[in-house]
Amino acid sequence: HQCARTRAQHTRGRASFVDPSTLQVIKDDGETMQVSCASILLAVGTKPFRPDYIPFDGRSVIDSDELLDIKELPRSMVVIGAGVIGIEYATIFSALDTAVTLLDPKSTMLDFIDKEIVEDFTYQLRDRNMKLLLGQKADKVETLDNGKVALTLDNGRHLTTDMVLFAAGRMGATDALNLAAAGLEADSRGRLKVNPETFQTSVPNIYAAGDVVGFPSLASTSMEQGRIAARVAIGAIAKEPPKYFPYGIYAVPEISTCGLSEEEVKERGIPYECGIARFRETSRGHIMGLETGLLKMIFSLKTRRLLGVHIVGEGATELVHIGQAVLNLKGTVEYFVENTFNYPTLAEAYKIAGLDAWNRMGDIKSEL
Incomplete structure (x- = not known):
């Protein structure tokens, strides 16, 4: 269009x-x-990485493109790869009542996301009985005569599942x-x-x-x-893009983030304070029956400016844009404290988190 x-x-x-x-x-x-x-722009995207040691057959051992063509939901699934694509599909199938095991050689996942958000996300996954086998690698994958798939891990553990989704990276097309x-x-x-x-x-x-x-x-x-x-x-002036842009992970629950994580703020030596709001604290959260969901904002103690906003939960990829606007316009904690948000909405979490941070930071000092 x-x-x-x-x-x-x-x-x-x-x-x-x-x-x-x-x-x-x-x-x-x-x-x-x-x-x-005169000029050529390549925007060819990527295709799934398909290593030789994985016996892809398009039915029980598949990649993330072939997944879109499956005929029925598997009762069990092992997802190899805890990157964004692997996590999105793993949580979607878990929400559809497939017994999902997530496998990755790395001991951590989503390292570019704020650690507190990842911890909350991980808790939610384990709470609905998803198995997270991090720091473990599949040494052998083979299809059995009964149609199931057997995996042998590097620690000697054996897994049997209806379907294996290999989602450990993509290659430029x-x-x-x-x-x-x-x-x-x-x-x-x-x-x-x-x-x-x-x-x-x-x-x-x-x-x-x-x-x-x-x-x-x-x-x-x-x-x-x-x-x-x-x-x-074409020789037109291209203005420098905004410094911060949002990441959106369409897992269940969603994750979205914009700006600096708490780990990055620490690395830069910036004095900071955090404000936290849980979706169950909002009236909209009560109406929706939400028991989970977290919004976290990080502010500079020196300038009081917003440094980062991080959300996990219902509608995270929509909610993040409020924080993105304030972040790129160099807004401070006072924006969230002094402004009114529609009631009842999940956006109220911004005011709750802003007040939480403001109470920890204190009022503006006269010299500021």
Whole structure:
């Protein structure tokens, strides 16, 4: 719809480089055409990483793309990989009453998220009987004659399940682009290195944006990267984007965060205070019957400015935008204390958390 609104010409097909300024496109109907242009933006995304030691069969051992085509819900599932995609699917199937085991070689998960939020999230997962086998690796995966899948872990433990979802990473979908013809080279995971300010690759007229350039691999940031790259490509002034953007993890429950985590604030040596609100403290939370949900804000003791907002619970990915706006506009704790929020809403949690922080910080001192 947005392409139609901007009258952007759209052609379906598979493209590959002929030279740095020319693409060959094989259209869906088999017709081949060549397109020459001054600038090229690559936004090809990623595909699931499929290591040789995993016996993918599209039925009982699948990747995150094949998951969308399953015919029925499994009674049990082992998810290999505790990254964002693995956690999202693991919690979705757990909410659908599948017995889920989450397996990952790392002893921690979601390291870029505030530790207190991850601890609350982990508690909720364990509370609904999800098994978290962190710090353990699957050495062997094999399909049994009865259709089930057997896993042998590096500690000798054996697991049997109806389905294995391998979600331990993705690779840039660049293998069919003939990058060599354009003078480009991808890394071992198929990703392209770019200038983080202009999103230019090593070839000046070729740009890349989205998952193919790596972290944070979010749809929202990918669109902004593409917008900046397009403006640079046509010589338009591209303003520096806002310093902080939100992360959204669409697990059950949702997680969303914007700004600095408490661990990052500590590393920078910034004196700080936190404010906490639990969704069950809000009237809307009572109406919705929520027993879980947490909103955390971090403020500078020196400037009283908001440094970070972190949420786990119902509607977290929507609620975070209030904190994002205050953060990028350099707002202080007083914003949350002195402003009125609709009642009853979960957004009231901002006022509760703001008051919690303000009570710990005290009123503004005269010298400030």
